[in-house]
Each structure stands twice: as structure tokens, then as C-alpha cells.
Amino acid sequence: MSLVFNRKIEMFFKKEDEHSLDGQSKICNWLYNQLVQAARDDYEKGSPLELLKGRNLRDYATNMKESHPFLWTVHSSPLKNTALRLKDAYDRFFTKQNAYPKFRSWKEKWFSLYFDEPNKGFKLLDSKTIQISFGKNDKGQQIRISGSLKESFSLRECEEIKTFRVCKQQGNRFYGIFTIERYANGEKAFILAKKQEEKECKQQEKEERERLKALGLEIPKPKKQKKKKAKTEYPAFPEGTRWVSLDPNHKNFFVAVDYQGISYEMNKLYQTKYWDRKIDEIKSKRDVCNRKSRKGITTHGNSYWEPSIRWNRYN
Structure with missing residues (x-):
């Protein structure tokens, strides 16, 4: 890697x-x-x-x-x-x-x-x-x-x-x-050797095509190699390791599967709706305070807007 x-x-x-x-x-x-x-x-x-x-x-x-x-x-x-x-x-x-x-x-x-x-x-x-x-x-x-x-x-x-x-x-x-x-240890040498091997193969194919062309023979079309799908490698755990895999989704909070193959389903937290509603209420109150903001002027003559005291408290 x-x-x-x-x-x-x-x-x-x-x-x-x-x-x-x-x-x-x-x-x-x-x-x-x-x-x-x-x-x-x-x-x-x-x-x-x-x-x-x-x-x-x-x-x-x-x-x-x-x-x-x-x-x-x-x-x-x-x-x-x-x-x-x-x-x-x-x-x-x-x-x-x-x-x-x-x-x-x-x-x-x-x-x-x-x-x-x-x-x-x-x-x-x-x-x-x-x-x-x-x-x-x-x-x-x-x-x-x-x-x-x-x-x-x-x-x-x-x-x-x-x-x-x-x-x-x-x-x-x-x-x-x-x-x-x-590159990791030894990976660069492997990649360079592989590139050199591919370069030599292409050179041999080129020389073979030129030889067939000089003899007036038909040049075979290169076969397209099908790409093999890489197999998914799963991590190997030491013997006796206990683990659990979590899968969050939109229907529930998450689904879990442990090392014994037992699945667990966690329902959605009802508290999130309550706190989302509370946050929206506070934001709506804070937005009303925008009209009471005050305009200030710095010592250099630049102007800026300062929010109201109530806006700062809600924020």
C-alpha cells in the first residue's frame, strides 16, 4: 500500500x-x-x-x-x-x-x-x-x-x-x-520489475508484428483480456477475539451483528425529535432579534452591526 x-x-x-x-x-x-x-x-x-x-x-x-x-x-x-x-x-x-x-x-x-x-x-x-x-x-x-x-x-x-x-x-x-x-517496504522494487516486464512484452509483440508484416502475413489482433474482479479480503482476527459490526441506516438507529452471528436492532431515539424541535424554537426566537441589532462605528470610522442582547443570549 x-x-x-x-x-x-x-x-x-x-x-x-x-x-x-x-x-x-x-x-x-x-x-x-x-x-x-x-x-x-x-x-x-x-x-x-x-x-x-x-x-x-x-x-x-x-x-x-x-x-x-x-x-x-x-x-x-x-x-x-x-x-x-x-x-x-x-x-x-x-x-x-x-x-x-x-x-x-x-x-x-x-x-x-x-x-x-x-x-x-x-x-x-x-x-x-x-x-x-x-x-x-x-x-x-x-x-x-x-x-x-x-x-x-x-x-x-x-x-x-x-x-x-x-x-x-x-x-x-x-x-x-x-x-x-x-511505497511500503519492497513494494517499489516489485512495481518497477512489473513495469519492466510489461515493457519487454510490448517490445516483443512489436517485433513480432514487424516480422509478420515483412513476410506479408496476417497480423493477429491482440486478445482482450477480461479483468478479473478482485476478491474482497476480510480482516483476520486472532482466535478468541470478540467483535461486533454496526450498520447505521434510516429505518432504525443501527443494526449490529456480533462474532456469534447474532443480530441486534436498535430503534431510533425518540429524544432526537424532541431536541430538534427545541432547537428550531430557539432559532426562531433568535431570528426575530435580528431587527433589533445596533449599528456601531469603530475608532477608524468603519461601521459594523452588533446583535442585540437577547440574540446573544439565545445564540
């Missing part, structure tokens, strides 16, 4: 590197607004592109590099996550968890740069130095900047950085948010 947690550390860069980070953020903010407009236009035309379906919005953002070459200067991870953030905003809007996605203002809020793959686009050179990668320049060379961390940061053998986010808060202060996954 693994533990996932975040660590936020302030970062310091040269003045020119700070301007470069601002430029990366502005490009992602511009792309976000372009995708918002594209999604609206696609909806008004009857959704011929189906941008809000699957990963179409991310692919649309990637294809924009051909018409807007300056997008190549941004690393692929923040670029694709710009589209994924908008897709997530629409998904939350459709499930009534969020308001309708709007255009973003870069001056009001700095657009964070999100790297969602381990050690891709960022690298810890030592315990207090981090390297961040951008896109490529006109010559096809990778652009990189280095910064220093305010605190010493090092990983244990059982820890791994999963994601990294660059944000700008409190004026002109840059922060790095690291998402770290900590």
Missing part, C-alpha cells in the same frame, strides 16, 4: 528565467482561451469536431502547433494539460459541480505549469537545485532553466515524484508543488 502526499517549496530563478516562466504561462493561458472559443464555436455549429468527446480537445490543441509555431516553445506536458484542464472543467459543469467555463485573465491569475509524468520536463540536479524544461527553439534545441529551492529536498529509496506543478503566488514568488508517492 502506498501513501501519496504533496510538498510545496519556494523556488528562486534569475530575472530573465522568471520572464521565461511568465512567457510559458502566458502562452498556456492564451491556448486555454483559444480552446474555450473553439469549443463554443463547435457547439454552435452542431459539434462536427466533437471537441468535448474523449481526447479530441487535447489532439486539437496539439494540431494547433502547425498554425501557431510559437507553441513549440512550450513543453508538451503543460501544453496538453491545458486542454485536459478545460475538458475537466466542462465535465464538472455537465455534472453540476462547477460553473460554465469562462475565459481566463492572466493578470488576475497566473496560469500554472503542470507536469503530470515522473521526471519528464523537470529534474532534481541535487537537493537544492531543480531543472525545468521548456519546448524547443528555432534551431530545434531544448530550452532549459535552472533554479534553487529554498529548502533541501531529497527522496527516500521508497519514494518517487509523480507530478510537478509550477505556480506563482503572493506577488512574484514562485513555488514548486511536488506530488510524492511513498
